[in-house]
Amino acid sequence: MKYGRDYRARTDRVSCTTGSNRNSELQELYHGSAQQLGAHQQALWQQQRRYVFEHSAFYRRLWNESEPPERLEEIAALPLSDKADLRRSQTETPPFGDYLAASTERVTRLHRTSGTTGQAMNLALSARDCEVTETIGGRAQSLAGLRASHRVVHCLNYRMWMGGVTDHLTLERSGAMVVPFGVGETALLVRTIREIGINAISCTPSYPMVLEQVVRDDFPGLEPRDLGLELGLFGGEPGLDDPAFRARLRETWGFEPRNANYGVSDVMSNFAAQCDRDTSLHFVGADYLYPEIVDPDSGQPRPLRAGVQGELVLTHLQRDCQPLVRFRSGDIVELQDLEPCACGHRGLRFRVVGRSDDMVVVRGINVFPTQVAAVVNEFVNLSGNYRIRLERPPPHDLLPVAVELAGTGDTPAGLVAEIEAEIKRSIGVSAQVEVLPAGSFELTEGKTRRVERNYS
Numbered sequence: 251m252k253y254g255r256d257y258r259a260r261t262d263r264v265s266c267t268t269g270s271n272r273n274s275e276l277q278e279l280y281h282g283s284a285q286q287l288g289a290h291q292q293a294l295w296q297q298q299r300r301y302v303f304e305h306s307a308f309y310r311r312l313w314n315e316s317e318p319p320e321r322l323e324e325i326a327a328l329p330l331s332d333k334a335d336l337r338r339s340q341t342e343t344p345p346f347g348d349y350l351a352a353s354t355e356r357v358t359r360l361h362r363t364s365g366t367t368g369q370a371m372n373l374a375l376s377a378r379d380c381e382v383t384e385t386i387g388g389r390a391q392s393l394a395g396l397r398a399s400h401r402v403v404h405c406l407n408y409r410m411w412m413g414g415v416t417d418h419l420t421l422e423r424s425g426a427m428v429v430p431f432g433v434g435e436t437a438l439l440v441r442t443i444r445e446i447g448i449n450a451i452s453c454t455p456s457y458p459m460v461l462e463q464v465v466r467d468d469f470p471g472l473e474p475r476d477l478g479l480e481l482g483l484f485g486g487e488p489g490l491d492d493p494a495f496r497a498r499l500r501e502t503w504g505f506e507p508r509n510a511n512y513g514v515s516d517v518m519s520n521f522a523a524q525c526d527r528d529t530s531l532h533f534v535g536a537d538y539l540y541p542e543i544v545d546p547d548s549g550q551p552r553p554l555r556a557g558v559q560g561e562l563v564l565t566h567l568q569r570d571c572q573p574l575v576r577f578r579s580g581d582i583v584e585l586q587d588l589e590p591c592a593c594g595h596r597g598l599r600f601r602v603v604g605r606s607d608d609m610v611v612v613r614g615i616n617v618f619p620t621q622v623a624a625v626v627n628e629f630v631n632l633s634g635n636y637r638i639r640l641e642r643p644p645p646h647d648l649l650p651v652a653v654e655l656a657g658t659g660d661t662p663a664g665l666v667a668e669i670e671a672e673i674k675r676s677i678g679v680s681a682q683v684e685v686l687p688a689g690s691f692e693l694t695e696g697k698t699r700r701v702e703r704n705y706s
């Protein structure tokens with residue numbers, strides 16, 4: 251308990267300071283011993299387990315009215331909860347579901363998820379939930395290199411989604427000057443970047459392609475790298491740990507690309523980022539989120555060891571409005587080296603291998619879009635854009651991949667065979683590749699759905 255309180259006091263200080271002070275305290279927090287962190291987590295769980303049991307009808311039902319274990323390390327005895335459960339709960343008890351554990355008077359912010367994979371979800375946050383969300387998100391942005399010296403333009407949709415106002419507030423926690431821009435009006439964005447001397451951008455990884463096209467079409471004589479952007483902060487889509495994709499962004503824009511924004515919308519908007527030394531995602535929310543890795547099929551827990559792959563499961567250690575316990579993120583991750591990073595971070599580091607619902611099984615091999623992206627990005631005559639187009643329900647013998655040429659002209663002889671051979675070599679499955687003319691795929695500012703299931 252003693253360590254728990256000390257730890258929390260330090261966390262509170264982190265939340266109300268800015269700039270370089272903040273960074274040194276952030277370092278201090280993550281230099282804290284595993285023992286201190288464990289005691290802090292346990293202290294929060296003691297309160298949270300009672301709170302959830304008393305106020306969440308959803309979890310009481312899931313737990314058959316029995317109290318959850320007192321020790322955090324024993325929570326694997328509890329059943330997992332998932333997105334489908336939350337959806338059902340919101341349908342039956344609109345608008346927040348019966349996992350709302352606080353009175354609606356305590357809700358100070360409402361977000362909605364985009365609902366690209368189903369119905370839109372309503373996310374409720376108390377003032378304290380917002381504070382924790384912004385503190386942890388701010389750590390991620392700082393870890394990714396955002397400083398008080400930056401002028402960062404935030405180009406995610408501000409209408410209701412977490413990525414808008416909440417991510418904006420996490421950017422502010424770094425001490426940087428934050429310009430709220432939102433989406434659309436790309437020509438105005440280019441002019442704004444030049445007029446204000448903006449040197450960092452926060453957007454989805456697919457947005458620079460849109461921006462690049464506008465610079466080339468509407469600003470003759472101007473090259474993307476002339477805009478002077480030094481840092482690109484991305485989130486919302488995987489792919490940022492692919493070296494070829496990063497190299498392409500660096501080459502075109504001259505900025506350092508970082509994934510600064512990994513989150514799970516129902517849990518927390520942003521709790522992991524890349525640093526300047528290492529491209530794996532650093533988990534920066536361990537004082538409020540308890541992570542587990544489970545087998546995506548059986549749900550059985552797997553040890554937190556380097557090289558272990560499985561679905562990320564998260565438990566809120568403190569959450570007022572919609573606390574979640576053992577919630578399946580749907581993201582398949584692989585844990586990296588557990589030694590401290592060269593940047594000083596001591597917590598978990600991981601890579602997102604893919605979404606459990608984006609996984610395509612080809613002759614028993616699990617294939618994720620990020621693996622296909624890595625191959626596609628190796629070919630300079632391809633744009634980097636691609637789709638996995640499934641025309642038939644599983645089982646799949648072949649991986650059908652549609653790719654797009656980077657420039658005009660005919661498909662070079664032998665290109666299809668080369669790409670198919672490279673997919674076979676690096677992923678281990680046979681592919682059927684179709685090469686399309688440049689510009690065949692619609693460019694989106696939001697999330698791009700890479701796997702198309704064109705069957706019913």
Ligand SMILES: [Zn+2]
Pocket residue numbers: 525526527528532591592593594595
């Ligand atoms: Zn690091």
